Amino acid sequence: MFFDTHTHLGSRQFDHDLPAVLERARAAGITRMVAPATDLENARKLLALAEHEPDVRVAVGIHPCDADSVSGEGWLDELRDLARHPKVCAIGEIGLDYFHAPPEGFTLDAWKAHQAKVLTAQLELAAELKLNVILHNRESWDDLTALVLPFSDRLRGVFHCFTGTMEQAAPLLKLGHLISFTGIVSFKNAGVIAETARVVPADGYMIETDAPYLAPVPYRGKRCEPAYVADTARAIAALRGESVEQVAADTTRNALAFFRGWE
Template sequence: MIDTHCHLNDEQYTDIDEIVNNYLSVGVDKVVCASSSFSASVKAGELARKYPSVYYTIGVHPDEVEEFDINKLETLVKNASNKLTAIGEIGLDYFHNKENKAEQKQAFISQIELANKYKLPIVIHCREAYGDTLEILKQHPAKYGAVMHCYSGSLEFAREIISLGYKLSFTGNVTFKNAKNVKEVAQNIPDDSFFLETDSPYLAPEPHRGTRNEPKNVLDVAACVADLRGVSKQKLIELTDKNAIAFYKFK
C-alpha cells in the first residue's frame, strides 16, 4: 500500500527511523514525501536518498509564496534524483491569505509550467479557492497530470476536475463523522479517479483523530473508503495503488 502524500520532512518528526519502520511493518511499502517550501523540498530529497521506500515532491505552497523563486526551484528540480515524482504542493489558499491572490496565482502558474517542462505531474493544494483553481487549470493544463490533494470540495467540483483528466486524493478527513460531503464524493466517483494519503503529521484518521498522524494510518483511510464504496479493503488498496502508480510512475 502507498501513502501518496505525507510530510516526513516536517519538524514534528524527530524519530523518522521509527516512523519508517512503523509503516513498513504494516505493509505500506512506498510513501511520497510532499514539500511545501524550498527547505522542505531539500529535506524531502535527502530523505528519498536515505530511505528506499521514500519518494518525493518539490514545490512551494501558497502559504509560502513570499519565498517563491522559480530559478531556485528549477535548480533543485534539475539536480533531483529519479525519485522526484511530482511538483507540489502548489495551488491557492484563500483561507489563510486573501491579500496576495495575484502572487499566489503567479507562483501556481509558474510551477505548472515547470512541471510541464520536466514532464512531471502536479499536486494541488486548494482551500477556499475552487473557482480560481479550476480557471487556472483550464488555461494552464498540467500536461502530465494533477491531483487535488486532501480533497474536501463538492461532488460537482470533483466531477469537473475528473472531466479534465485529473485525480483526487483522500486523507483522514474522509473518516470524520461530520464529513458528509467528502464521504459522498468518495462513494460516487469512478474507480480510476482517486488514491489515498495521510497528509501526516496532520489530519490523523479515526480512530487516531487528534494524535500526531503517520503514514501507517493510511490503512485506516483505506478501510473507511472501502466501506463507503462497498468493496473489501484488499480490493480498494489494489485499486488505489494501481491508480497511484499510474500517476506517480515510481522509478
C-alpha cells in the same frame, strides 16, 4: 500494499522519531510514500532523506502559504534544478490558499496575485519537465481551477485533501485529473466527502494521510503518520462496499500511473 500519496515527512513534528515513523508505516503495509515539499529548503531536506529510503519519493514545490519565501526569478531556476533529481516524482505541493491572512507586507489582493504568479510559474515548470502536480486548495476553488484546467493537455493534477462534491470532481476526472482523500473521510461528520468517496470511479482517486495532520479515526486529534493511510483505506472500503484490498489495489494503480519514477 498501501500507497500514501501525500505525507509531510519533512515536518518538524517528525524530526525526533522519523525512523520509527517509517518503520511503523512499513509494518502497516505502506509500501510507497510521496513526501511533498513546502519550500526550497524543505525540498532539499526531503531529497536528502529520500536518497536513503527506497520507498520514498519527493514532490518539490512552493506551498501557497510559503509563497512569500520567493520573489524574482532565481527561485524558479533552483526549483528546476531540484526537480531534476531522480527521486522527484511530481511538482508540489502547489496551489492557492485564501484561508490564512496575508503575510506582513502584502495586502489581500497583492497576496492572492503573488500566490497566482508563483502557482502559474510552477505549472509551466511542471509542463516543461513533464511532471504532474499536487494541488492545494483552501477557500480558492474557482480561482485554482481557472488557473490549473488550461494546463490539462500538458499535465495532470491531483487535488489533494479533496473535500468537495462529486459534481465538483466530475469535470476534473473527465480531463484526467485525480482527487485524493485524507482521514477526514473517516470522521462522523464527513458528509459530502464520504458520499464523494463512495461514488467516485475507481480510476479517479488516491489516498493520503497529509501527515502529520488530519489523522483518521481512531487516531483523530493525534499526530498523523503514514501508517494510518491503511485506516483511511478501510474507511473508504466500508463506504464503497469493497474490500480494503480492492481499495489498496485501485489507489496504488492510480498512483503508480500518476507519479514518475516508480517501478
